[in-house]
Amino acid sequence: FLYSGEFELIPPANIAETIEELNGEDSWFSINPDYLFIPFGQTGGGDYYCFFYDKNNPKLEPPIALLHHDSDEAEILADTLEDFFFYEMLSSVNDIYEDSLVRSEGDFQENITNLLRSHLPYVTKKEQHEILEEVYSRKLTDFTRVFPNSTQSYQGLLSDEEFEQLVQQHISIDGEKTFVYMIENEVESTPPRYIDGTLYVRVSPIPAKNDKVYDALKALNWRQNKAVTDRLEYSKKMQLYYNDQYGVPWEEYILGAFKERIEELKKFPNVTVTFEEENKDNAQKL
Numbered sequence: 001f002l003y004s005g006e007f008e009l010i011p012p013a014n015i016a017e018t019i020e021e022l023n024g025e026d027s028w029f030s031i032n033p034d035y036l037f038i039p040f041g042q043t044g045g046g047d048y049y050c051f052f053y054d055k056n057n058p059k060l061e062p063p064i065a066l067l068h069h070d071s072d073e074a075e076i077l078a079d080t081l082e083d084f085f086f087y088e089m090l091s092s093v094n095d096i097y098e099d100s101l102v103r104s105e106g107d108f109q110e111n112i113t114n115l116l117r118s119h120l121p122y123v124t125k126k127e128q129h130e131i132l133e134e135v136y137s138r139k140l141t142d143f144t145r146v147f148p149n150s151t152q153s154y155q156g157l158l159s160d161e162e163f164e165q166l167v168q169q170h171i172s173i174d175g176e177k178t179f180v181y182m183i184e185n186e187v188e189s190t191p192p193r194y195i196d197g198t199l200y201v202r203v204s205p206i207p208a209k210n211d212k213v214y215d216a217l218k219a220l221n222w223r224q225n226k227a228v229t230d231r232l233e234y235s236k237k238m239q240l241y242y243n244d245q246y247g248v249p250w251e252e253y254i255l256g257a258f259k260e261r262i263e264e265l266k267k268f269p270n271v272t273v274t275f276e277e278e279n280k281d282n283a284q285k286l
Contacts, residue, residue, distance in 0.1 A: 006043045007088060008257040015039065022048065022067065029069075030182045037067050037074075037181075045069075045240055046256035049084075052076070063173075070192070070241035072182040076173050083171045086128045089119055090166060093135065093157040097223045105218070112136050112157075128170055192241040195254060197277035199238055201262070203270055204231035213268045220261050238275070251275070 010018055018039045022029050031037065034055040041049035043066075052065035052074070064084040066075045078084040093112065096102060102111045116136040123129055135157050143159045145152040158166075201220065207213050222234040236258070242250045254275060255262050265271045274285050 006091065007049065008042050008044065010039055010041055018048075022050075029067075032181055032183050035181055037065065038062075039067070042257045044236060044257050045238065046253075049077075050074075057175075067181065072180050073178050074181045075178050076176075078171050079174055082123060082125070083128075085119060085122045086125075086132065087167060087171060089115075089123070089132055090135065090158065090163055094160065094163045095154045096140065096156050097154070098226075100223075101218070101221055108140070125170075131166060131170065193250070194240075195242055195250065195277070196239050197237075197275055199236045199254065199258075200272075200274050200276065201234045201265060202231055202272050202274070203233075203268070204272075205270060206230075206232055207270065213265070213271065216261065216265045216268070220258065220265065 015038075019037075021027060022037050022039060023031055036053040036055075037048065037050040038053070039048040039050045043049075046069045048067040048069070050065050050067050051062040053062050061080050063079045064077045064081060066077055068074060078087050092102075092115070102108060102115070105111065113136070116132065120129065120132060123132060138157045140155050140157065141159075143154055143156060145154065145160060201217070201222065203213060203217070217232070217234065220234065222236050225233040225235060238254050240254065242253055252259070262273055266273060272285065
C-alpha cells in the first residue's frame with residue numbers, strides 16, 4: 001500500500017528479527033504462549049499488522065490483527081487477507097493530507113487509479129469490489145471531525161463515519177474483535193509513561209530545489225506545515241505509552257517505524273529533529 005498514511009511494510013529481511021522481537025522469550029510484549037503473531041507491517045506509531053495464530057482455535061486462514069505496542073490488547077481487523085485488502089484500500093483514501101505521496105507525487109487521480117488497478121484483483125467479493133470502484137471514482141472532499149472542545153478538517157474520498165460503516169457492514173469477524181494478548185507478569189513493573197507530543201523535522205535554511213534532502217523528506221511522507229515560510233517543517237503527532245522495561249531509550253522508541261528514515265535525514269547538516277511534548281516548554285533534540 002504505497003500511498004497509505006499508516007501502513008508501513010516491514011522489509012522481508014527484517015521479518016524474522018521482528019518475529020523474535022514480538023514472540024521471543026525476552027520480548028517485553030509478554031505475549032500469551034498460546035498465541036503467535038507474524039508481523040508484515042506496522043504503523044508509524046509502532047503497532048504491528050500481523051497474521052494471528054491461536055493454538056486453541058486453529059483456522060485454515062489466519063486472521064489479520066493489529067498488535068498494539070502500548071496496550072495489552074490486539075484488534076482483529078479482518079478474518080482473511082482479502083478482507084484486509086478491502087479494509088486498507090478504504091483506509092488509504094479516508095484521510096489524505098496535502099503532502100502525502102498520493103497527492104504530491106504526480107497526478108492524484110492517476111495515482112489512485114493505478115492503486116485501484118494494482119490492488120483490486122486481490123478483492124474478489126462482488127460487493128467489496130463494487131464499493132472500491134465507486135469510492136475510488138470520487139473527487140477529494142472536505143470533511144470535519146468533531147471533538148468535545150474542537151474540530152479538525154481533513155480531506156479524503158470518504159469520511160470517518162462512512163469508513164467505519166463500510167467496514168462493519170462488509171468485513172465479518174468471527175468472535176471477539178479485541179482480545180488481551182499479554183500474560184500477567186509476576187514481577188511488579190513501573191507504570192508506563194504516557195507520551196503525548198509532536199515529532200518535528202525542520203530544514204533550515206531552505207535548500208535548493210535539486211537538493212537530495214527532498215528525496216529523504218518524500219520518503220518520510222509526513223505532513224508539511226505550509227504556514228512556516230522561513231524553513232521547511234514537517235511533523236507527526238505521537239501519542240503512546242512507554243515503559244523502561246522496553247529496553248530502549250524513550251527518545252529512540254518514539255521514532256518507531258520512521259527510525260531509519262529519520263537517521264538518513266539527520267545526515268544532512270541543515271536538518272534538525274525534535275520532539276515537543278504537549279503542555280511543556282522544552283523541546284527534546286533527537
